[in-house]
Amino acid sequence: MERKFGRYAITNLPLYIVVLYAIGAAFDILSGGVVYYQYLALNPFLILHGQIWRLVTFLVATPSTSIIFLVFVLLFYYSIGQSLTQVWGAFKFNMYVLVGILGTIAAAFIVYALTRNPLLFMDTSYVNLSMFLAYAAIFPEMRVYIYGIIPIKVKWLAILDVVVLAIGFVQGDMGTRISVVVGLLNFLLFYFSTRNYRRVSPKEVHRKIRYKRQVSRNSRGARHECAVCHRTELDDPNLEFRYCSKCNGNYEYCNEHLFTHTHVK
Template sequence: MNSFLNSLENRFGRFAIPGLVAILAIIQVGVWVLLRLSPDFRTTLFLHRALVEHGEVWRLITWVFVPQWESPIWLFFGVMLMLMFSSVLDHAWGAFRVNLYIFSGILFMILGHWFFGAVPEGLTLYASIFLAFCVIVPDFELNLFFILPVKVKYLGMITGGMALLAFIGTPEARSTIFFSHLNFLLAFVPGFIRWMKQRGTVVQRRARFDSAKPPEGTFFHKCANCGKTDLDDPKLDFRVTTDGEEYCTVCRPRKDLVEKS
C-alpha cells in the first residue's frame, strides 16, 4: 500500500493543496457569516441527489462547508482545533496524503448518499479528521471543558465507541456512519492488522524462547574437585582437562600441581 501511495504522490503530489484542513476551517467561517446574514442560504448547501440531478451540482461540495456551531465562541474553538489538526497532519503525512484522505472521505460520503441514502454532513468528515489526529499523536493533551487535560487517544476511543454503538443500535444510520468513516478505516485498519500480526508473532517467539529455557536451578558447569557450579559463583571460569573432567579456575591450578608432583 505504501509503495502504491508513494507512486501516486510522485505522479500527482505537485497538485496537492497544502493546509487543506485549515482552508476548510476558514471557509466554514465565511459560510457562518453568510448564514448570519441570510439563514435561508443554508438550504442551498446541503447535498440532495434529486437537486443535483436537476443542475444544482454545487451541492456535491458545499455540504462540507456548512458550520456545525451556531455560537461564535464554539466556532472559534472549533476552527482553532482544525488549524492545529491541519498542521499536525501535514507534518506527519505531507500535503498529498492529507488531500487524499479528505477527498476520499468526501467521495465516499457522496457515493453513500447517491446509492444508499446516507446523509453526509461536514461534522462527520471532521470527525474522521479528528480520529486521524488521535491515531497520529495519541498522547497529545487537550483541555476538556478548558480545565481537565485529557489525552486525545481517550477522546478518540470515546468517539469511535459512540460511532460503533450508533452503528449497532441505529440501523437507519448505518450507511451514514459507515461511509463517513470509510476513509479512516482504509487509512488505519490495515496498519492495525499488521501490528496485531506482528504482536502475535512476537508473543509466539517469546513463548517458544521461554519454553526452551532450562528449568530453574539447572547448571551448565560443575567442578569435579570442589563441586561448585556456575550458579554458585558466576565469576568462576571452568575448563575441561585432559582427563575429561571439568575444573574451576580455583581447583585447576591445584590439580596441575598434583599431576606435576
C-alpha cells in the same frame, strides 16, 4: 501516485478548510441556518434535479453554531490538519480529505437510492470525524482543553466517538449504518496503510518543521543559524556564530546566546 500527482497537492489545505467552515458559520449566523440547507447542503434529490453545485457547496458546513465554541473548534481543526500534514505530507493529507469527501457524497447517494428520501441532507461531519480519529491514532497522549479549561487526552475523545458511532450503527436504520461505515472506512484505510506513523511524537513533528525552515533559509544562502533565536547572518550581518563544545551535538549559537543558552545533553 504521489510522484505523479504530488505537485498538485494543496500545501496549506488546513487553512482553506478552516476558511470554508468560517464562511459556513457566517451564512449560519446571518440566515439562522436557512441558507445552508436551502441552497448549499448535500441533498441527492435536489442534485439529481439540477442543483449540482451542492456537490461542492456542502463543504462550507459549520461545525458549530456557537460563535465562542466555533473559535475553539476552528483552531482545533486547523491544528489537527497541520499536524497530519507534517506527519503524512501534503499529498497524503489531501488524499485523505478527498477520499472522505467523495465517500460522504457516495454515502449520500447510496442512502438516497435505498430510502428515496427527498429530505436527506449530509454535511462534512464524517470528514471531520475521520480527521480527528487519524490525529488521535497518531497522537493518542496529546491533551486538548475543552472550553479552554478541562484537559482530556484525545484518545478518550476518540474512544467516545467510536462508542457513539457503534450505538448509532446498532440502533440506526440502513442509512445511518452506511454513513457510519463510510465515516470509519476512510480512517481505517489510511491508518492501516500508514501504520509506521503511529508512534510519531509532537517533538518529532516540531523537529521536521524546524528542519524545513532551516532548509528554506539555507536555500537563500544562509550558512549559520542560532539554535535559540533561529536568526541567521541574513537577518543581521553583525551577528557572530560559534558552536558550543558543551552541547551534545552540533549546535550553533549567535553571540547573544552563546553564553546564556541551556546546554543540550
